[in-house]
Amino acid sequence: MEHIEDIEKPFRTQELTISMGPQHPATHGVLRLVLNLSGENVVKCTPYVGYLHRGIEKLGENRTYFSALPLSDRLDYIASMNNNVGYVNAVEKLFGIEVPERAKFIRTMVAEMGRISSHIVWLGTHILDIGATTPFLHSMAQRERLLDLFEILCGARLTVSYPRIGGVRNDVSQEFLDKLYEFVLEFPSNMDNYETLVTENRIWKHRTVGIGVISAEEAINWGLTGGTLRGSGVDYDVRKYAPYDAYDKVEFDIPVGKNGDCYDRYLVRVGELRQANRIIKQCIENLPAGPIMSDVPKLTLPPKDMVMKDMEHLIHQFILITKGPSVPEGEVYMGTEAPKGELGFYFVSDGTGKPYRMRVRAPSFVHASVLPRLCEGGLVADVIANIGTIDIVLGECDR
Amino acid sequence: MEPLEIVEKIKEIFPAELLDTKEFRGQVSITLGKSRILEICGYLRDKPDLHFDYLVDLCGMDYLGKKEVRFEVVYNLYSMKHRHRIRLKAEVSGDGPAIDSVTPVWRGADWHEREVYDMFGIVFNGHPDLRRVLMPENWEGHPLRKDYPLKGPEKEWQGFIEVLDKAERFREFEWHD
Numbered sequence: 001m002e003h004i005e006d007i008e009k010p011f012r013t014q015e016l017t018i019s020m021g022p023q024h025p026a027t028h029g030v031l032r033l034v035l036n037l038s039g040e041n042v043v044k045c046t047p048y049v050g051y052l053h054r055g056i057e058k059l060g061e062n063r064t065y066f067s068a069l070p071l072s073d074r075l076d077y078i079a080s081m082n083n084n085v086g087y088v089n090a091v092e093k094l095f096g097i098e099v100p101e102r103a104k105f106i107r108t109m110v111a112e113m114g115r116i117s118s119h120i121v122w123l124g125t126h127i128l129d130i131g132a133t134t135p136f137l138h139s140m141a142q143r144e145r146l147l148d149l150f151e152i153l154c155g156a157r158l159t160v161s162y163p164r165i166g167g168v169r170n171d172v173s174q175e176f177l178d179k180l181y182e183f184v185l186e187f188p189s190n191m192d193n194y195e196t197l198v199t200e201n202r203i204w205k206h207r208t209v210g211i212g213v214i215s216a217e218e219a220i221n222w223g224l225t226g227g228t229l230r231g232s233g234v235d236y237d238v239r240k241y242a243p244y245d246a247y248d249k250v251e252f253d254i255p256v257g258k259n260g261d262c263y264d265r266y267l268v269r270v271g272e273l274r275q276a277n278r279i280i281k282q283c284i285e286n287l288p289a290g291p292i293m294s295d296v297p298k299l300t301l302p303p304k305d306m307v308m309k310d311m312e313h314l315i316h317q318f319i320l321i322t323k324g325p326s327v328p329e330g331e332v333y334m335g336t337e338a339p340k341g342e343l344g345f346y347f348v349s350d351g352t353g354k355p356y357r358m359r360v361r362a363p364s365f366v367h368a369s370v371l372p373r374l375c376e377g378g379l380v381a382d383v384i385a386n387i388g389t390i391d392i393v394l395g396e397c398d399r
Numbered sequence: 400m401e402p403l404e405i406v407e408k409i410k411e412i413f414p415a416e417l418l419d420t421k422e423f424r425g426q427v428s429i430t431l432g433k434s435r436i437l438e439i440c441g442y443l444r445d446k447p448d449l450h451f452d453y454l455v456d457l458c459g460m461d462y463l464g465k466k467e468v469r470f471e472v473v474y475n476l477y478s479m480k481h482r483h484r485i486r487l488k489a490e491v492s493g494d495g496p497a498i499d500s501v502t503p504v505w506r507g508a509d510w511h512e513r514e515v516y517d518m519f520g521i522v523f524n525g526h527p528d529l530r531r532v533l534m535p536e537n538w539e540g541h542p543l544r545k546d547y548p549l550k551g552p553e554k555e556w557q558g559f560i561e562v563l564d565k566a567e568r569f570r571e572f573e574w575h576d
Contacts, residue, residue, distance in 0.1 A: 050533035057518075058542055062549050093424055165420055220452050220479060223507025236453075236479055330423035333475050333486065335455065346475065352464070361456040361475075369510035398533060 004190055014041060020383070028125065028387060030392030031368065035383065037374075038061045040042045042383060045375040047368055052398040060358035064287050064324030065091050065165060066301065073159035073233075075343075075360065076379035078121050081114030081150070082338040089244050090334035091165050095299045095327060101246075102290040103167035108246040110153070110162060112276040113180070116187075117146040118339035119273050126266070127198055128389035130207050135194045142190060162185060166291035166300030181284050187277045207260035212374040214357040216258055219255040222373065224367045226341025227272060228390050231257035231265030238337040250282045262389040269391070270285035298381065299325045326352015333361075340364050340391055364397035400429035400483050413439055413565075418490070428486035433472075436489045437499040443476060444504050451476040451485070454501070457511035459519040460488075463545040465551055469493030470521055470549065474501070498573075500526040518543035 021032040030051035038043040056075065060068045073080040085107050092099060121131075124139035140255040147157040153176055154162040154169060162169050198204045214222070217231040221237040227235055237254045239247040255271025257264025294300055301320055304314040314365045330350045335344040341363025367390040402422070408427055410417050416439065419430040443451040453476070460471040470491040477484045479525065491498050500523035501508045512523045513532040520541040523529055531538065535558055540547055 050531075050535070052531045055542060056551065058547075096424060112424055217452075221506045223454055223505065234479065241482055266575075329419075331428065331486075332424055332426060333456065342455070344475070346456060346458065346473070348460065357460055359456070359458045359473075361458075364509060365514075371508070373506075385411075 002190065013039070022048075025129075028392060029397075031387070031392070031394055031397075033371065033383065033387075035380065037380060040379050042375050042378055042380060045383070046371045047371050049365070049368055049397050052394050054394045054399065056399045057358055057360060058291070059119065061355060064321075064353045065355065066320065066324070066326070067162075067303055070159065070161045070163070070354070072099065072360075072396060073161055075362065075399065076118070076338060076340060076364070076393045077158060078393055079114040079339045080158060080160050080303050081110050081119035081162065082118070082336070083343065084161060085111045085114075085245065086338060086343045088165050089336055089344055089349055090332060093334045094224055094330065094332040094347050094349060095296075095325065097166055097294055097296050097299055099167055099245075099294055100291045101288045102171075103292045103294075104246040105249075105283050105287050106168050106172055106292065108250065109172075109280050109287075110150075110168075111178075111245070113146055113149065115276045115339045116273060116280075117143045118316045119269055119276070120146075122269060122339075122388075122391050123194065123273070126391075127204075129274070129384050129388045130204065132198055132201070132204065135197055138190075138196060142187070149176060149180055149183070153178065164301065166296065167291070172287075172319070177284055179286075180280065184284070185282045188274065191270070191273060191277075199267075199270070205263065207381075207385055208266060208389070210259070211262045211378065212336070212389060213259060213261045214348045214370070214374065215249075218373075219260065222370045224341070224370060225363050225366070226337070226339070227269045227393075228341060228367055228370075230254065230268045231259030232387075234244055238335050238342055242335065244334075244336060246283065247279075247379075250279050252279050262385050265389045299327075319393035320353075327351065327353070335361070338370055339365060340393060340396065343396075360399055362396045362399060364392040364394070365399075367392050368397050400448065400481060402485055405483065405485050407428065408446075408449065409443075410437065412442060421497055426484070426486060426490055428473075430471075430488045430490060433491055433498045434487045436472075436487075437501060437504065438473070439487070440501045440504045448481070449477065450478045450480050452506050453477045453479055454505035454511075455484070457501070457508050457515065459515040459543065461519060461545045463493075470496050470519060472515060472521065487572040495522075496520060497524055499524050502526055509537055517541070544570070 016037045018035050025191055027226040032048040034046045035042055056071050057236055059071055069087055072083040075083045079095045120143050124136040128136045150160055154160055214232055216234050219229050233256055235254050235256050252275045255268045256326045257268050295314055302316050306313040307317045327349045331348040333346045333354050335342045344361030346359035347355050350356040375383045406420050416432045416435050421428050443449050455475040458473050463469055468490040472489045474487040499564050500512055512526055515521050516529055516533040516536050519539055537557055
């Protein structure tokens, strides 16, 4: 009889504090979340970042504009091409130099390749986190094809450092264009395959619809950008609002969500994959002929074959590499649309060859800060969905 | 609205705060005093024809030996509706640097301000949770200050010493037993 009395007593409950990460497969890197749980419900969520802090801003202040470019590869290491494009665009704005048309188209093309390779990793891992294992390897196979293309283009697969201040490093080969075109033609049907697996899947919808809702005003107030903001119904895209490179010469739409939940953010990114593919196709078809580097003697590196032949170019090369370019005094902020959101570079120049201050506005940093807002009041399982859907990379967050 | 028109608007309402205006490559930055920064930011967000609803970026600057006032906090603002932008720079003196937090205006300023506190040691009054964000809690010094060395600290960070100790202890472990 005593046992029955025991059972009838109310259960003793207590708040549980658990540490999720920094080594957790679903946190997409070294993100640590301290969760206060009451049963399955998240009462409080505190993110801790900084495990991957390498001091890129401090390092950038101590290098010339040319040698700080490879640092930008190490920000969002899944889409290093987009970081390079963001970096060189900001520096070009500071220098006040114009880039040849062909270089602009090549940059747009490779940046969209970077966007696909980033989004496709997001697609695979996000779906895997939630429980659908099939699309992961298929999407990784697509990424592999893009990385092979990067290898043909510039020899590197991950940390590419392909764009240069004033243009791009080398011209694209016909082999590269042919293989890329083949990829572009096949890609939409591949996307259809992945979408058949998840988009209308009942389990998938149960896990994502109405989870982590954030309204448009609130999302802007939090400083969200990229797919995370567009999921809430704001059509803010740097490529449309302040076009750089060749984005004003190609046609593309901005997918926009309605409800601001995980499902809408998923739909927006899937739409972006298709749009990126469309941009690449147009870039290949309309690629203009002409030079790939602008020739501004004291600001851009001279062509290599001229350095070997001509005294003056050799002197320019020597001075640019040892002392850095002669930059006017001033400050410039330039935002570009990276796969994760608005990637901004803010340069302050004091007239020397090194930036006085190099500031990186990392979208992942802002997106990580919104996690408590999305997770608190939800379930533990939804934390995983939220982390996946805001699409953060800790290399960029911690810099 | 043109950036210089925005400057005129701020000048009208807060004449004493506006110290300097600079234009470079079509971008306008305004240098302000720090005392009414929260009020100015609130005005910029709430005035319908300005409507700066999006804080693009907030960062610190250290002008050690270059300017009279050592620190600056830089606000890059953008309006989604009107598609115009402006840059505010608030001067913060070198001894006991402190400024009002703008988190009541833009929620997104939260972590940016923590980062500025972490990297420059500028204190934000009224911030909901001012802790270091990128560096460890017990770190000494503020890395992005110009007098902080790039390389070679004289003293190793305590956390790293603990890790080394631990590695040493595990090395002595007899795996065969």
